[in-house]
Amino acid sequence: MPFSAHDLRYHLEQHYASLNAYLQQRAQRYLGSLAFDAVEVDQVVGHVIEQLTHLHILGGGDSAPETALDRLTNAQFYAFLNRCAKNKAIDRLRKHRAPTSTLAELERPGGEEEEAQPMESVVETLWGTVPFATPEETALEAASQQTLRQLLKHCIKALSAAPHQLEAVLQELEDLDARDMVQEIRRLCGLSDSAAPLAHASQHRDHAHKKLRHCLQQSSTNLAVVVALRLSKYETVSTGADVIPVDISTLAQDKLSIQEVQTGLKHLTSEGLLNWHGEATLRLLPSQCKRLARFYEEGE
Amino acid sequence: MDKREKFGGVPDPRMANLPLARWIQTILTMSPAPLRPDNTSPLDDVGKAASSYHLPYFQQLPDFALALLKNDDQATVYYAPLIYHLIGCAACHQAYLEIYDAMSAALAVDSQQQVADNGHHTLALTPARMLVYLCQLLITQAQTVLRVARHEHVDNDAWARALLQQSLTMSSHIMQGTLRQRALQNLVDVALLATGESQDEQNPATRTYSSLVGAGSSPRAGKTRRRAEMLERSAGEPVIELQSGTLQGSVTQRGDILELHLRNLDPPLRGHRLQITVPLGSLIEPVRWSGGNPRAIRSQSPVSDQGHLTMQLGKTDLRLTTAEDRNLLEAMFKKLDVRPVDM
Numbered sequence: 001m002p003f004s005a006h007d008l009r010y011h012l013e014q015h016y017a018s019l020n021a022y023l024q025q026r027a028q029r030y031l032g033s034l035a036f037d038a039v040e041v042d043q044v045v046g047h048v049i050e051q052l053t054h055l056h057i058l059g060g061g062d063s064a065p066e067t068a069l070d071r072l073t074n075a076q077f078y079a080f081l082n083r084c085a086k087n088k089a090i091d092r093l094r095k096h097r098a099p100t101s102t103l104a105e106l107e108r109p110g111g112e113e114e115e116a117q118p119m120e121s122v123v124e125t126l127w128g129t130v131p132f133a134t135p136e137e138t139a140l141e142a143a144s145q146q147t148l149r150q151l152l153k154h155c156i157k158a159l160s161a162a163p164h165q166l167e168a169v170l171q172e173l174e175d176l177d178a179r180d181m182v183q184e185i186r187r188l189c190g191l192s193d194s195a196a197p198l199a200h201a202s203q204h205r206d207h208a209h210k211k212l213r214h215c216l217q218q219s220s221t222n223l224a225v226v227v228a229l230r231l232s233k234y235e236t237v238s239t240g241a242d243v244i245p246v247d248i249s250t251l252a253q254d255k256l257s258i259q260e261v262q263t264g265l266k267h268l269t270s271e272g273l274l275n276w277h278g279e280a281t282l283r284l285l286p287s288q289c290k291r292l293a294r295f296y297e298e299g300e
Numbered sequence: 301m302d303k304r305e306k307f308g309g310v311p312d313p314r315m316a317n318l319p320l321a322r323w324i325q326t327i328l329t330m331s332p333a334p335l336r337p338d339n340t341s342p343l344d345d346v347g348k349a350a351s352s353y354h355l356p357y358f359q360q361l362p363d364f365a366l367a368l369l370k371n372d373d374q375a376t377v378y379y380a381p382l383i384y385h386l387i388g389c390a391a392c393h394q395a396y397l398e399i400y401d402a403m404s405a406a407l408a409v410d411s412q413q414q415v416a417d418n419g420h421h422t423l424a425l426t427p428a429r430m431l432v433y434l435c436q437l438l439i440t441q442a443q444t445v446l447r448v449a450r451h452e453h454v455d456n457d458a459w460a461r462a463l464l465q466q467s468l469t470m471s472s473h474i475m476q477g478t479l480r481q482r483a484l485q486n487l488v489d490v491a492l493l494a495t496g497e498s499q500d501e502q503n504p505a506t507r508t509y510s511s512l513v514g515a516g517s518s519p520r521a522g523k524t525r526r527r528a529e530m531l532e533r534s535a536g537e538p539v540i541e542l543q544s545g546t547l548q549g550s551v552t553q554r555g556d557i558l559e560l561h562l563r564n565l566d567p568p569l570r571g572h573r574l575q576i577t578v579p580l581g582s583l584i585e586p587v588r589w590s591g592g593n594p595r596a597i598r599s600q601s602p603v604s605d606q607g608h609l610t611m612q613l614g615k616t617d618l619r620l621t622t623a624e625d626r627n628l629l630e631a632m633f634k635k636l637d638v639r640p641v642d643m
Binding site: 001002012013016017018020021022025042045046049050051053054055056058059060061062063064065067068069072073074075076077078079080081082083084087088130131132133134135136138139140141142143144145147148151152172173176177178181209212213216217218219221222225226229255256 | 313314317318319320321322323324325327328329343353355356357358359360361362363365366367368372374376377378380381383384385386387388390393395396397398399400401402403405406407408409410411412413414415416417418419420421422423425426427429430431433434437438441456458459461462463466469470473
C-alpha cells in the first residue's frame, strides 16, 4: 500500500510495515553481493529509518516542525527514500570493498523511480557536484562569500565587550594576512592600528574562539544581521523625516517569518541599535539607520 | 589546488582567503562524536547516533538543500548559522550531503507520477527487531527534543509526548516480552521528563512497583497465575503482574474496570488509604482514571490488617484478553507509586 510522508507523520502505526518492507526491498536491490546478509540489510534500512526519525517524519504529528520533506509529492518522497537507501547500500559495499556492481547490474529493471534517475552519479561518486561539498570547501565559502563573511565580522566585532579577547583575535587575523578585515574592525570599534603585545594571549584567544563559535551558529545573531540589512535599506527611502515608521510585517518576507523578524529585532534592541518592545510598527530614527548600515555593511 | 591555477589559468580569487578559511575551520571544528563501528548494526546502537546529531541544525537540512537546489539567492543569508555549523560538525555535514543528494533525486522525478502499490504489509509480519529499533529511536528522539528545549528555553513537551505515545503504541505490536522490554528500556526516565513529573522529594513514594513487561505476555496472552495467594482469582483471568522488591501485585480487569491488587504491604501502611500514581497514565488516554488524575488515584478503603488492598484504578475499552491492548496497558504500568494518604 503506497504511503506518503504525511502518512508516516500522522499514521505511523498503519504505515510503518509498508515503509519497512519498501526499504528492505530497496536495500536488497542495491546491496548486490551483500543482498542476503541480514546485518547489511539492517544497516541500510536502519540508517534510513534513523534519518527519517531525526527529520521528524516518523510519528511527529502536529507538534514536530514541518520540513521540505513534508511538502514532497508521493512520487518525490519515494524517490527520496530510494536514493537514501541506494546511497547507504553503496556506502556499505565500499566499506566491504566488495566488487562494485556494474552499471548494468545496478540498472536492472525494477522500480519506476530508477528510470528517472541517471545512475552515473552513483557509480562515480555519491555526491557529484554539491555546494559546500566538504567542511573545507564550506569554510572557504564562509571566508569568501560576502554574506557569510559579514556574519563573521559581526561576531568578531561583538567581542569588543571583552577588549583583550578582541585584540587576541585581531592579532591572529593579522598573522593570517587578513589585514583588510582587521583594519575594518579596528576602525568600526574605534581601535588604533597597532596594539601592544598581549599578555596571556592564548587564554584570551581560547575564550574568544568559544564566543565566536556560539555567535556564528546562533540563529538570532544571523536573524539580527538579516533584519539589520532590511532595515538599513529604509535609510535610502527616508525623505528627511525625523522618524521612519516601519510596519514589521513588511520585514517578514523572502523566507523570514514574523517570529524570526521579532527575534532579530529583539537581538538588535539588546545590542542597543534599536528601541523596539514588541510594537507592530517600529519607529526608526535616521541615526539608527546609519548604525544599522554599519552593523551590516553590505558591499564593502 | 584549483584546476585553472594548476594549468596556468585564472587563479580562483577565493584562494586568497584560504588561511582565513582554515582558521574558521579550526575554531568551529568539534571533537568528533564516537563513530559506530562498521560492523555494528544501527539496530544495536541507537544511543550513539543520538549523541552525534544536532537537532536544531539537522531539521533545517531538507529546506536548506531545497533552497540550494532551487538556486535561492537568499539561501546563504538565511542559513548562515547552519553553514557555519556544517564547517565544524562532521556528522551533520555528512547528513547534509545525503539529504542534498536525495532531495535532488526527489526533484528530478515527475512529481505527479503514480507510485506503484508495494503490496499490503502488516506489523504482525514486520520483523520484531525493526519495531524494537523504531521504539528506541522514538524514545531517544523524545529525549533529544527535551534536551534541546531545556537548552533553548522552548516548550517541546507536546512534541516529546507525541513521540513517546508513538513508541508505546508501536511497542504493543511486539509480542515477545524480552524484545518489548528492550524496546521500552528508557521509556520511564524520558516520560518523567516529558510529563514534567520529577521525583517528589518532599513526599517520596513508599513503594514503587513495576510491571513485569513480558512476564505473562502473548502469544500466551492471558497466562494464568497459579500462586497460592492468587487462588481467589478465577482461573484463566489475564493479569498484569507488578513487582516491588519481594512484594508482588497485579492489575486485573472486570468488565471495563481495571483493578489493582496489592499484597503483603508493609505494616506501616496497614489501616491507611493509599494514593496511587501511574506516571505514564497521562501519556496515553485509553483509561478513564478514578478521580480523573493518574497521578492521584485514591483507594476507597484502607489496607487490610494482613496488608492487602484491592482498588479500582479506572475504566477502559481496552481488553487484557487482546494481546496489543494488554501490551499497551502493561507498558503503562511500568511505574506505579504507592503513598499513604493519611499518615
